[in-house]
Amino acid sequence: MKKFIAREARERFEAREWVELISNSRTFRTQDQTIFNHDDLPMVKNELSMTLWLKLQSYPSDWATIFHKGTEHYVRTPGLWLTAGKSKLHGRFSGNWNSNVGVWAAGDEFALHKWYHIAYTLSDLEKRLDVYIDGEWVGHFPFLVENVQSQKVTFNNGPLYIGKAFTIGFDGEISNVRYFNWRLSVEEVRMDIHVIVILVSSTSIVILASTSIVILASTSIVILVNTSIVRLDCKQNISY
Structure with a gap:
């Protein structure tokens, strides 16, 4: 969780x-x-x-x-x-x-x-x-x-x-x-x-979204969903 x-x-x-x-x-x-x-x-x-x-x-x-x-x-x-x-x-x-x-x-x-x-x-x-x-x-x-x-x-x-x-x-x-x-x-x-969240570790996650591009880094994730960019910072609570 x-x-x-x-x-x-x-x-x-x-x-x-x-x-x-x-x-x-x-x-x-x-x-x-x-x-x-x-x-x-x-x-x-x-x-x-x-x-x-x-x-x-x-x-x-x-x-x-x-x-x-x-x-x-x-x-x-x-x-x-x-x-x-x-x-x-x-x-x-x-x-x-x-x-x-x-x-x-x-x-x-x-x-x-x-x-x-x-x-x-x-x-x-x-x-x-x-x-x-x-x-x-x-x-x-x-x-x-x-x-x-x-x-x-x-x-x-x-x-x-x-x-x-x-x-x-x-x-x-x-x-x-x-x-x-x-x-x-x-x-x-x-x-x-269309969004699926997969927890990889305590500091990183993967988010899968249909027709989207997901870029995974050690400190942040950038997602392109229907031309809208969503950024996730991997901290104690992952920010969305």
């Missing part, structure tokens, strides 16, 4: 950080779980996002957890499940007016044995939750306009579960699970699909 700091955000004195929690593909059965402590995640103030790749081996007979952060069933910011049987995305969070709100059943039913890129973005500032599949917007939960000033997302200090939490987990494979402390834009969600 390696944390990253957004360079342009750092220069604006904003603490934009993200971490890749799971890199290589892992197989999960419905009783399997991986747990990450709250203190190992980037500090969240009022926004967060999670992205991942998922391939199902079978459809769940009950609500199946993909990820869930919280200390109990209805402490769930963020939370993402597969609906029972149909396997659509059920994106949830807890608010100060309701402990269980969000997108009920986003997108089409997942095909088995096929990889999908999934993104969950949440912002208390913008008062919205969005869900994406393969870079396409498939679900949205807007806060009530008449109560927009009083409604607040309830973030928590609980652990983050991948797979089984307070319901069964998914049956399949998962990879490239990333946790961000800001709400990804549509463009950032789509770029995330």
Whole structure:
């Protein structure tokens, strides 16, 4: 697990950080779980996002957890499940007016044995939750306009579960699970699909991006992605 700091955000004195929690593909059965402590995640103030790749081996007979952060069933910011049987995305969070709100059943039913890129973005500032599949917007939960000033997302200090939490987990494979402390834009969600981070050592990484040129040096990495240059400094926390 390696944390990253957004360079342009750092220069604006904003603490934009993200971490890749799971890199290589892992197989999960419905009783399997991986747990990450709250203190190992980037500090969240009022926004967060999670992205991942998922391939199902079978459809769940009950609500199946993909990820869930919280200390109990209805402490769930963020939370993402597969609906029972149909396997659509059920994106949830807890608010100060309701402990269980969000997108009920986003997108089409997942095909088995096929990889999908999934993104969950949440912002208390913008008062919205969005869900994406393969870079396409498939679900949205807007806060009530008449109560927009009083409604607040309830973030928590609980652990983050991948797979089984307070319901069964998914049956399949998962990879490239990333946790961000800001709400990804549509463009950032789509770029995330094409970026793979490979940790080589404590001071160097390789980043692979489709249709991109990667130059690896001992102290920095320069990446050309769709004519945009991204530079990474290899320090204790790799800057982005």
